Amino acid sequence: MSVTIYDIxxxxxxxxxxxxxxxxxxxxxxxxxxxxxxxxxxELNYTPSAIARSLSTSKTNTIGVVVPEISNPFFGEIIKGISQIADEHNLNIILCDTEENINKEIKALKLLRQQRIEGIIITPTAAEHKFNSEYLSTLENLGIPIVLVDGHVEYSNFNGVFVDHIKGAYDGTEALIKEGHRKIAIITGDMKSRPAKDRLIGYKKALSANNIPIEDRYIFYGDYNYESAYGITKEIIKMEDRPTAIFVSSNMMSLGCVKAFYEEKMNIPEDIAIIGFDKLDVLNILGLDISFVNGPTVEMGRVGMNMLIDIIRNKNSREVKRITLLPELVLKGSEMYIKK
Known part of the structure; x- marks a missing residue:
């Protein structure tokens, strides 16, 4: 039998x-x-109901977290950082996975609003939000603090934590150039997203800074997914004047590249070099030392959560906070140029 306030x-x-x-x-x-x-x-071993307490205090101590692909280790790392800070402040988390579907994202935002959460940390899908009035109005009418993590919403001015993707792609491409590569391909992410656009800019800047012509035939447009990179890599392998190196714009696409190389019995970096964006632990587990640009994912989650807590505590502040973190280049040998 449950104990009530009357019993106490x-x-x-x-x-x-x-x-x-x-x-x-x-x-x-x-x-x-x-x-x-x-x-x-x-003595009565009474445990207060979280729901009842929220009704009496108008506070749920709950934060909503919305990500586009929970199976991607990149977002798992961000969630880890968010959880670390949430635990320190005794906050609960409701996690929503939108599967890169804008309609699911809208549904998730409406659901979270009904749960009377105190704020939202969100990585928007790569969809063109600026053309979706329902999406924009849903965000703007939530009436609670919002922090973006590594994702932009066109024509909005939300608080957010971001990575310098231009620098990351520049550094990764330049590392290949320093090794002696001149024919360098890029597999981009979904070009509807700001990170994909910025990474392409960084790639081009590195080539131009080193007096290497930018060739359209070495620019391949992916979508962040394993399958697209796998198919594109198969095309690259068949090229008559194929590149000696590839800069890959996401961790899951790096996995697709590696599978294609393996099937074609190509060795890294002896037959072709590669640098990816964001780490993928499974590659290390398989004994594949793939170089990568490391976006500070856990730190993004931690900074984003601290930012949200600060906004909740200072609700009257109109200051928009936007923090950009620097990526780190981690070279493990796959960038080398092996002359034949």
Whole structure:
């Protein structure tokens, strides 16, 4: 049988209102009376209902987290960072996976609003939000703090944490150039997304800075997914004047490239060099030392969560906070140029 506030009030000899004030730490209660109530709570093994408490305090201590692909380790790392800070502040998380579907994202946002959450951390899908009035109005009418993590929403001015994708792609491409590569291909992400556009810009800047012509035939448009990179890599392998190196714009696409190389019995970097964007632990587990540009994913989650907490606590502040973190180049040998 569940214990109620009425049971605690009877056992401690006080009113239900007094018990409520002790539970919610609101209003004045004499220390002697407070200790009586706390003793009764302990003896009755009472556990307050989170739902009931939220109704009485108008606070749920719950944050919504919306990501486009929960199976991608990139977002798993971000969620890890978010969870670390949430635990430190005794906050709960409701996690939504939109599967890169804007309609599912809209549905998730509406659901979270109904749950009376206190704020949202979101990585928007790569869809062209600027053409979706329902999406924009849903975000703008949530009435709660929003923090973007590594994703942009056109014609909006939300708080956010981002990575310098231009620098990351520049550094990765330049590392290949320093090894002696001149024929360098790129497999882009979904060009509807800002990170994909920025990574292509960084690639082109690195080539131009080193007086290497930008050739359209070495630019391949992917979509961040394993399957697209696998198919594109098969095309690259068949090229008559194929590149000696590939810069790959995401971790899952790097996996697709590696599978294509393996099937064609091509060795890295002896037959072709590769640098990816974002790490993929499974490659290390398989003993494949693939160089990569490391976006500080866990740190993005931590910074984003701290930012959201700060916004919640300072609701009257109109300052828009946008933080850009720098990526790190991790070279493991797959970028080398092996002359034949």
């Amino acid at each position: 009030a009877q056992k401690s000899g006080v009113s239900r209102a007094t018990v409520s004030r002790v539970l919610n730490d609101s209003g004045y209660v004499k220390e002697e009376t407070k200790q009586k109530v706390l003793k009764a709570i302990k």
